[in-house]
Amino acid sequence: MHTGAQFDLAAAARQAVIEQGFEPDFPAEVKAEVEQILSRPMPLNPRAEDLRGLLWSSIDNDTSRDLDQIEYADTLPDGRTRVRIGIADVDAYAPKGSAIDSYAQQETATLYTGVKNFPMLPEELSTGLTSLLEGEDRLCMVTEFVLDANVCRTESCIAESRIYPAIVRNKAQLAYPAVGAWLAGRGEAPEKVAASAELQEQLRLQDGIAQRLRAERVKHGALNIDLAETQSTIKGDEIHLGSELRNPATELIEDFMIAANGVVARTLAAHRIASIRRVVRVPKRWDRIVALAAEYGTELPADPDPISLNEFLCARKEADPDRFPDLSLAIVKLLGPGEYVLERSGGEPVGHFGLAVEDYTHSTAPNRRYADLITQRLLKAMIAGAPSPYTDEELSAIAANCTVKAAAERKLERAMQKRMAAVALSNRIGQHFHAIVTGVNEHGTFVRTLTPRVDGMLVQGKSGLDVGDKIDVKLVHTDAAHGFIDFARA
Template sequence: MNPNIRSSNDRATLAAIARRAMIERGLEPDFPPAAKQELAAIGGPATASGEVRDLRDRLWASIDNDDSRDLDQLTVAEPLAGGQVRILVAVADVDALVRKGSALDGHASRNTTSVYTPAAIFPMLPEALSTDLSSLNEDQDRIAVVADMVFETDGSLATSDLYRAHVRNHGKLAYRSVAAWLDSEGAAPRRVAEIPGLDENLRLQDSLAQRLVAVRHRHGALSLETIQTKAVFDGDVLSDLDTDRRNRAKQLIEDFMINANGVTATYLASKKFPSLRRVLRSPERWDRIAQLASGLGEQLPKEPDAVALEAFLERRRKADPEKFPDLSLAVVKLIGRGEYALDLPGGVAPGHFGLAVKDYTHSTAPNRRFPDLITQRLLKAAMSGAPLPYTIPELTELAKHCTEQEDAATKVERRVRKSAEALLLSGRITEHFDAIVTGASPKGTWVRIFQPPVEGKLERGFQGLDVGDHVHVKLVHTDVERGFIDFVRD
């Protein structure tokens, strides 16, 4: 059978590939019957008992991808005296509906993450929860865990608090339209124009976010900008890859989530609670990063130095913005992957090299990531004075398991993305492309062509090449089922 013969339904082909890939990686594409039974018994959104503040009158809004339906967080700003700004981040109280030890919890703990593939999404929690009952949907009252942070005029954190509250999303907004509006390149999104005061509130959030990102980068947070693509379908036929770059609205949310995750980690530490930290250790191949810099006329220290690397990246962004995503991709590959690690009271967590923060957990996406749900349970116990919901051995094993399953999910997403890319390129065998080397190891050498932005294996002519090198290649083979795209060097 020819692996590149296209059916009339690319979406179904890719969804079937995704299901097989998930099973091969030890992930469950379907919810077990017991979880479905539990779901059927849930009568509606969570209600709260005990001390829960009412913050529904605040101008809460969500900003996410255009097609996102699992809304985990809302944000709102408040100007204070002396130029201070209060930022509130509301995170969906998923634990209120998904109890520890339940069948729903069992499935979530098995996969540990939602899996996003070009043709199908395999949610960690059923869509009736993640996109409805436990999602912070527009014009719906919900229970949330709120990170309350006050920032000084220079972007430094003055105070923080965490508590539960009733919230209401007044505007479901999307990154692209908000970014275009903030950059004066588009009209205000409909809800921004309709709701009095929301435009001013978002501009206040944006103003603070610009200061926060400047502070982080001065401390060594890395200004990386890789090219992300999304499959575009015409009906059920794959027609193109849409490039999705970073923008001002994404940066706004990213910086508020980084700070919310940071204050969550320090809050748990203050209560003598353990926490699952998200860590990124020093780069695995700093020597090669230094070589890349040297090839561009720059010099980096012999030992890993985030501040020096960020200064180099910022200079390169200004000097050659067109090629900066290629340099970013090379640096990302050389830094290595993040992981989850248990931090015990009184311990010293490794920190996150890429974000230049020492105290960092994952807490802001409990509908999508199981580590965030674990953190939410720890946080709620710490706030209420309840016993630790997990034993230390359980948390140790969960940190390892979540890292492994995240890696498995990433490989599934990459595998199906490769199949989609192979579909697009299947009719272009023997064509020539400019490319950059994105991986070089004993297992093989990989390159990414520029148009369309697709990665494949270099089967011939790879001798002497390393990450970041530019080459000319010819497409010689694609295999949609296995997601193979093969090039040879011209």
């Protein structure tokens, strides 16, 4: 669908960023620091291990340049498998107290609007010196863990782990769609993969390890969620209303990152270092989840139970895989958003209901999320035997700001997706769509159409509806300037 000249989406994105409390422009002092950084050679870390000879690879979105992590796996002589995950050493270029750090602390994350990205860090770093780009020597922090050879232990199949600095070189920058299709047997190997038998073996080993990690989490109640995320994009002068489905490549990276974040959380706890945790609390709307399951003939316990919920989700995925993303969306909405919290030294972890883990932090995306940069500094201080660079009060304030800004970030992304969809659907007034109810609150009743996947408000016929209900709707109005897409119940 052509964007047309009647509405400036780029200008709308910038205005929306400001309205949500973000600052879209880097201050002069940040630009000055960048100039100084560019004039200096790469910092040296005497503790860094030289791992440039390993066959590191990255898998990310097709267009991503801010690469936070690379992966490598191997089999040890005793039959156990080892995973190394290299995380970009952002702190080496943006230390605590710098102007770059102050701006990142204020913004807390890179903003993706579908029209334009507003990076947390200057692009000279996030898509340059601190991005793990193919063929470039880069500093990173490695999270390494070894899996038991055969039988997983009670809590985890990770037998041992360590975290250390290294210098690395990404040998293959790959993308989710092509690698995912190849791993699933639905497509040819991407060019770089086809050209290297060693890389093929490496990716298949990683995939096998990821499946084992996933099975272990599922055994402990991790939820089988399969969201078809709305991902409208602009290519040239056309808006593409699309959705992004999970595939073996996205699951591989997700499983590795969850495992790495768990290792980091347990390591910090073992050293009695206070940290920022990412948690999803026990859902407040469990009663509605129980009611949804009952509509499918499944009785869930009266009290929240992730294992029972996951058994229900797995059964529904097998029974109706085409509609499973719609059920997943309803469950995710009812679980509620995650939040950042301080975990004090020796404190009791809150846990992550959806992942069925008690030890979870954010550590794997310091180019894009400020909480991950904080975690990186805590780890570096731990390795150096130095005191924590943050007090509990500082960590608590940072966690609270990250939670507030994450909510604003979600609103921003939803608003821009709606603006893009409003432009693209402006000539489809009166058409009918299948939809699912995604929200019911004091502000109104909200729905998502299934083809294409577009979020909007139900302005007529909303009585008696709740999250997860499936209905037919008619498009009655669009307003790109305000991001309004209004439906009536058909």
